[in-house]
Amino acid sequence: MADVTEPHSEKATQRSWIGLAVLALPCVLYSMDLTVLHLAVPQITAALKPSSSALLWIVDIYGFMIAGTLVTMGTLGDRIGRRRILLIGAAVFGITSVLAAFSTSSEMLIIARALQGLSAATLAPSTLSLIRNMFHDDQERSFAIGVWIGAFSVGAAIGPVVGGLILAHYWWGAVFLINVPIMALLLAVGPSLLPEFRDPNARPLDIVSALQSMVAVLSIIYGMKKIAESGVEPLPLFAIGLGILVGAYFFQRQNELDDPLIDVRLFGVRGFSAALVTNIVTLFIIFGIFLFIAQYLQLVLGMGPLEAGLWTAPSGIIFAFGSLAAPFLVRRFEPYAVIASGLYISALGFAVLTQLGGTQRPALLFIGMIIICIGAAPIGAITTDIVMTEAPPERAGAASGISETSFEFGGALGIAVLGSIMTAIYRGAMADQALSGIPAEAVAAAKDTLGGAIAAAGALGGKAGPQLLATAREAFVTAFEVASAVSALGAVGAAVFAALVFRNGRK
Structure with a gap:
């Protein structure tokens, strides 16, 4: 050994x-x-x-x-x-x-x-x-x-x-x-x-700790996903509350054990905790928006899954190269400077997405997506390296699990929060439309989701179908722009956080 x-x-x-x-x-x-x-x-x-x-x-x-x-x-x-x-x-x-x-x-x-x-x-x-x-x-x-x-x-x-x-x-x-x-x-x-x-x-x-961690994480992420799917309802709120309660007992138990599942003292290390927070916020703004980008390409522009996949494939390539470039960047610049600068660049990309202003602008969407990826690409590698460096070697497995879980939480939170914002704005925009001459059941389906609008429009004849579809797509783009603005503000906030916390706590 x-x-x-x-x-x-x-x-x-x-x-x-x-x-x-x-x-x-x-x-x-x-x-x-x-x-x-x-x-x-x-x-x-x-x-x-x-x-x-x-x-x-x-x-x-x-x-x-x-x-x-x-x-x-x-x-x-x-x-x-x-x-x-x-x-x-x-x-x-x-x-x-x-x-x-x-x-x-x-x-x-x-x-x-x-x-x-x-x-x-x-x-x-x-x-x-x-x-x-x-x-x-x-x-x-x-x-x-x-x-x-x-x-x-x-x-x-x-x-x-x-x-x-x-x-x-x-x-x-x-x-x-x-x-x-x-x-x-x-x-x-x-x-x-x-x-x-x-x-x-x-x-x-410790089996009890393992079960507690599973229940806490699964409950919270399940609740977040359900909110993203169907809005704020009693069941997802109960799931999130249960997860938080079990999580609190979990951390209390870790403090009492001689050999805990997670060494909670790691969270007292400034660099470790700051890296986890940065992971959560970065995935929050990235994951939710990329889900909506896929919907924009398929539901608004009418692309098939393979064509939409080809449009988004460059993002993964940029993230791969950015991850490889991260260690070279931190040799020339302080980690906090690279992270903060990357988040500011991503904020610029999100700002571009707030200017779509219509339903047929794939080029502008592509430009915004690329800028976001260029800025965010090195961040995950840098924060992961910080987490693994701060953790003792014998706890490397637990530290890596915590790091990956922070990514999962960030992604789920982004989908839930940004999804809820998108849904609220979309339904509000659709509620403001008269849509006269269209059957009530078709209007109700269209006001629920863009997917429902597409299905309802396909069943209508004459001019009603295209009218309903065009209105729904414009409402979706409006909601997408608002979610992009929220993500831009989140990126700026995360950049300020990284500049202050990492600069003062780790050099």
Whole structure:
């Protein structure tokens, strides 16, 4: 078993760099599987005929299980071995991918996707914590983390494109089978290329703490997603309240344990906490807007999933290059300066999106999206490096799980809050329209969502359909501009926060 206290000046070996390439493979699949299923939804609906509720669970359960178990899986890796948990997760991920591909009912697919998410939760913390122990030189570790972040970006970029190509030639289950050869390769070469690390003094995993962390995270993220889908209602508010309450008990328990699931003292480290807050805010403004960009391309401009995926693919490429550029930027400039400058640049991109002013301006949207990505691209690699540097090596798995969970929280919060703002503005704009001569049921459907407006307009004849559709699309663009303005303000606020906190607390 390797010693986790090796000197930080030790240079990485060739084996470590090859191992880094191996670790990047599951990261690509991790993010691909978060997006690729969306393209297959029409075929899955036709084949399995799920209810509307079941379809939502098919889409969401994977991300839910990842978010809820990241911290537990990271801590488990610290205890039983980070390479071991990675290989176990890879094996289960491959098996459950086959199960998902050949599902014969919506219930079977939901179970398969849940197990996929559970196994995928082992991938991010174990790969990042292995990097923390494989690369002891500060500059090499920063570059390796940039590669790690870049792998997720590549997966997000190629997911829609690869998924679209597969679905054009094969049945829906093939989007899951692409995982199998990659995981088989990881299982074949991982034992020889990846070193094993664990905390030699760790005690058995505290099951109560693990359950508390899962309930807290899942409840809060579920509540946020439900608010984004259906507005502020008692059930999602109860879920969020339950999550906060269980989370408070969780942190109280961690303070009382001799060997906690999370060392809560880490949150008292200024750089660690500031990096997590920056992660949450950055993902808040990025994730929500990119969901609406996809809707704009498909519902407003009428693009198909593959065409929309090609329009957004450059964003993933920019994030990948930005992640690789992050360690070189922080060698020339202070981390706080890079983070703050990036957020100001992103704010400019969001400001561009507030000027769409019509329903047919894809070029302006593309320019704004690219500016946002250029600014935000290096931030994740820098904050992740700060988190992993501040955490002790024996707690690397838990720290990586916390870091990834902050990304999940930020994304879910962005979808919930910005989604609620979009919905409110859209419905308000539609309520102001007279829409005379159009059946009341069609108007009601159109005032609910843009998707409902498209369906209602398709069922109308004469001039009523195009009139209803044009009105709904203009209302959506108005709501999109407001959400972009909110994101611009959030980016400026985050930039000021980063400049003040990181500058005073970490140099």
